[in-house]
Amino acid sequence: MRKLSLLLLSLLIFTACTQAQPEATNELNIYSARNYDVDKDLLLRFESETGIKVNLFEGKGDELIERLKLEQADPIADIFMTVGAEALYPALQNELLADLDLNTAKDTLDANTYGDKWVALTKRARIIVYDKVNNPTPSVKNLEDLSDPQYLGTILSRSSTSSYNLALIANHIQNDGYETTRQLAQGLVKNFARTPTGNDRDQAKSVIAGLGQYAIMNTYYVAAMERSTDAEEVKVAQQLGLIYPEETHVNISWIAKIKDSPNPDNAQRLIEFLLSESAQKEYAERNGEYPALNSIPVSSLLLPWDAFNKAEVDYETLGQHNIETIQLFDEVGWE
Numbered sequence: 001m002r003k004l005s006l007l008l009l010s011l012l013i014f015t016a017c018t019q020a021q022p023e024a025t026n027e028l029n030i031y032s033a034r035n036y037d038v039d040k041d042l043l044l045r046f047e048s049e050t051g052i053k054v055n056l057f058e059g060k061g062d063e064l065i066e067r068l069k070l071e072q073a074d075p076i077a078d079i080f081m082t083v084g085a086e087a088l089y090p091a092l093q094n095e096l097l098a099d100l101d102l103n104t105a106k107d108t109l110d111a112n113t114y115g116d117k118w119v120a121l122t123k124r125a126r127i128i129v130y131d132k133v134n135n136p137t138p139s140v141k142n143l144e145d146l147s148d149p150q151y152l153g154t155i156l157s158r159s160s161t162s163s164y165n166l167a168l169i170a171n172h173i174q175n176d177g178y179e180t181t182r183q184l185a186q187g188l189v190k191n192f193a194r195t196p197t198g199n200d201r202d203q204a205k206s207v208i209a210g211l212g213q214y215a216i217m218n219t220y221y222v223a224a225m226e227r228s229t230d231a232e233e234v235k236v237a238q239q240l241g242l243i244y245p246e247e248t249h250v251n252i253s254w255i256a257k258i259k260d261s262p263n264p265d266n267a268q269r270l271i272e273f274l275l276s277e278s279a280q281k282e283y284a285e286r287n288g289e290y291p292a293l294n295s296i297p298v299s300s301l302l303l304p305w306d307a308f309n310k311a312e313v314d315y316e317t318l319g320q321h322n323i324e325t326i327q328l329f330d331e332v333g334w335e
């Protein structure tokens, strides 16, 4: 068994160390905001299959984008991977990304999940969950329903600083415009059961604990809780009812090659590896994500990819709405 050679350093330490080092040879430098165990294991497998030494630097998506901008004249990273399409617009606008060669992979991907310079690795739907034991026949079909006064005090949500909520609301602005979306968000906030707190898993647990009736969360946490080592999380996952809205917001986790990076061929190999059936299967099985390759099955707690309606979304321009989305959250008091 090979020893873990991934370096998990803060970006600050990384800068200090790399200044004196020679040009990389058979290496691959990855900036990733996909901070999951499954990713680390996949990268180890990539290392052992290819002999390419992987240097992994984890961070938050927006911080890594800032880092890439600072290093643009002399890039260190070969690969950027993140969760959330809202980072795509700034990455493209700042010309941080290189052209990709997707070859035949294109045939198996949804048309809106790749571009010239990026490709989705996985997809995650943002849905409504409820307690199917205590609330067996909910009448709610979508977020618009939940903004009605009859649902006063029933909704659980994490804060507006969550990138998942940012992308959700930006998607509504993209499709319906600012004013319609503001009214929707205003209605939701008025119906909050409590001030937003905790992460997506906490919202699910709180629904089962009876602290509210409906929670907004990502599908992959339902599937991830189902295979948790924590018995309480397993029980919560099994007791959740899932409502896929009539226009379900789906966000992507995506990967790209960095323009003028030191190891472009190795970067290309990694992208091909992560889009392989076996890697995509791991994303589905271990992290509960909908794989970019639709042929791979997902957890039986989730609807199959083809079984629900998705909202229209243009991932390349979603991030254009970031600032007005933050303004909207502020206007409606979504903390």
Ligand code: FE
Residues within 6 Å of the ligand: none
């Ligand atoms: Fe997450």
